[in-house]
Amino acid sequence: MSAHDRQVGAATLKRLRLARGWSLAETARAVIDAAARLGQPLDSTVASVQRSVARWESGKAPILPGERYQLLLAHLYARDVAGQPALGTGSDFAELLNALRQLGESERRLGELRTLVVRTTTDAGGGLLALLGPSTRTALSAALADPTRLDAELLAAMHGVIGDVNGQVGSVPFVRLQLLLSPVVESCRRLLGAEVPGAFAADLHALAAQAYTLAGRFAFETRDDEASKALYAAATDAASGTGAPWRRAMVHMSHALVTLYSTPGLEPARALVDAAVRDARAGESVTIRSRAHALQAEITARGGVEFSRQAQAALALAWYDMDSDRDGDPATSSFSPAHLRGFEGVTSLYIGDPGEAHDYFARSAASLVAPRERVQRAIVSTDQALARIRLDDPRSAADLLHGCVDAATSTGGRVAVIRLRRARRDLRQWRQEDFVADLDDHMIDALGA
Structure with missing residues (x-):
């Protein structure tokens, strides 16, 4: 323009x-x-x-x-x-x-x-419920008027809404996703404060924990950290009412990641990760245990080489869980070997060999091809560029970062943007080079900074 x-x-x-x-x-x-x-x-x-x-x-x-x-x-x-x-x-x-x-x-x-x-x-009825499908909107309106009408079919429909919204991460801006999720978040808040049939209480708590956790992540992505904290607190309370510790572990892990990027220092995030590991070990999901140990490895490695033994031990436990039999795992988490290789890369970047880290990141990025994984791919590719900088290959790093800028712009991911800016700071000693100036122009045009 x-x-x-x-x-x-x-x-x-x-x-x-x-x-x-x-x-x-x-x-x-x-x-x-x-x-x-x-x-x-x-x-x-x-x-x-x-x-x-x-x-x-x-x-x-x-x-x-x-x-x-x-x-x-x-x-x-x-x-x-x-x-x-x-x-x-x-x-x-x-x-x-x-x-x-x-x-x-x-x-x-x-x-x-x-x-x-x-x-x-x-739409008929107006308000946020208009974002839901007609049958779901009708059933939910009835349950909000009379909570005793809550049933398994409605809970399944609300789970479907959460899944649909979650599946659009990376394709639709977070502020839009936040709005699409709002009807379920508000409905959970009202239903949790009402007398619902006892047979569905635990399922309602599980639904609320999932909705609040996703909403907390969206609030973080749209830079509303206070709202994010409140939503994660509500998610933790809801997960505690499910009787399944692994569900609370999922909340802690998501909260730890946003805390890492919104709160100074490692200790607040480390405390949440440690809580996640305790809950994961007490729970029935091997997948969640693997993910919790992987995140523990990353947070520990960020503390420096003096924590390398603890970080490597956590990473070994993550792979042990990943390679275990996961048939019948109650969690539907998409955590995969590709995601775990990304955690391996970050661990190597901080306490190991940047060349090894680069290879981990390259394999991880190549495997993250689904639309839902675009945000994670942008993060991993930015870390890969950081490894190239540490390998004294700044021009190649800058070339890779151009693609990361485009990805961060299209997905609106806050973490990807934070890591991009950190990678750019590591290019300061080459700031007089044309390839850095070109990257700066791209970042200003796309991100405003």
């Missing part, structure tokens, strides 16, 4: 705001209220959101609102001043989409945004 296009887009956003009679602060409050209604409260003050609104409307250097803010603005402008849905040509909603287009948003993402907002605004 040209500078003129961006200025036109910014002016359109300002005109839409003024037509509603909103000041910058009033717009900020409206955005925060919309987030609360959608079950995705913002961890931001009115003043902070107000500054964002001003940057979107800047006449000199306007910026495109982020994915989450686009969604919130769309819900605000999808209704007219009387509160009625208004989505057609000439509506504020149509004008908003055009403004976002002029500010640089892609047609694909605008189409996704329009589909979500149209469905939640116009």
Whole structure:
């Protein structure tokens, strides 16, 4: 988009705001209220959101609102001043989409945004339940009105929704996935506080643990760390009510990974991993034990070479579990030898041979080909580039990082972006080289940093 296009887009956003009679602060409050209604409260003050609104409307250097803010603005402008849905040509909603287009948003993402907002605004019953299929929506509405009507069929349908959302990781932006999961998260919250049939209580707790864990990960990916912590706490409580320790181990592992990237130091993540290993050892899932030991190996190795013996021991236990008989394993985790090789690579990167680490990463990346594995592949490939830097091959590392930038941009993965920036810092001594300048330009264009 040209500078003129961006200025036109910014002016359109300002005109839409003024037509509603909103000041910058009033717009900020409206955005925060919309987030609360959608079950995705913002961890931001009115003043902070107000500054964002001003940057979107800047006449000199306007910026495109982020994915989450686009969604919130769309819900605000999808209704007219009387509160009625208004989505057609000439509506504020149509004008908003055009403004976002002029500010640089892609047609694909605008189409996704329009589909979500149209469905939640116009479908019968409205609200977040409109994102569910008709039969699931009807059954869930009935159970929310009368929790004694909760049954195995409805629980299976809700599990299906979680599986569908989880399967779109890597293909759909996290802020969209967060919205798609919201009906199940909110329904679990309400049902857990009600009197449901005793025969389904444990299954409901298992469903809630899974939904809250995934929602906690999505909140982390959209940089809402406070909401993420609260969701993981709720997931841990729900998992404790299942009577299956391996389910709580899964929550701890997911929480440990986001903690590693959102909290300074290794100790908070290490404590969660140790708890995961204890629960995994007490549980019935060999797959979860393998995954817990693998994560323990990575966190331990990040502490330095003085912990190499403990890290290698944890890795050996992970492979022992991976090679064990897993028939009848109660967990449906996709943890595989390809994933475990990625953990081997990270362990070697920190306490072993970077050449060996590079080979582990290469084999792991080559095996991670499913759409659901695109985020993990981007992470592994970035680590592979880091190994190349340590092998004194910075040009080849930069070449690999270009692909990682594209992958991180398309998936929206926060961890991939964090690791990309760390890899770029390791290229500082070559900052005068053209290949580093080209990488910097790519990162600025794609990621804004």
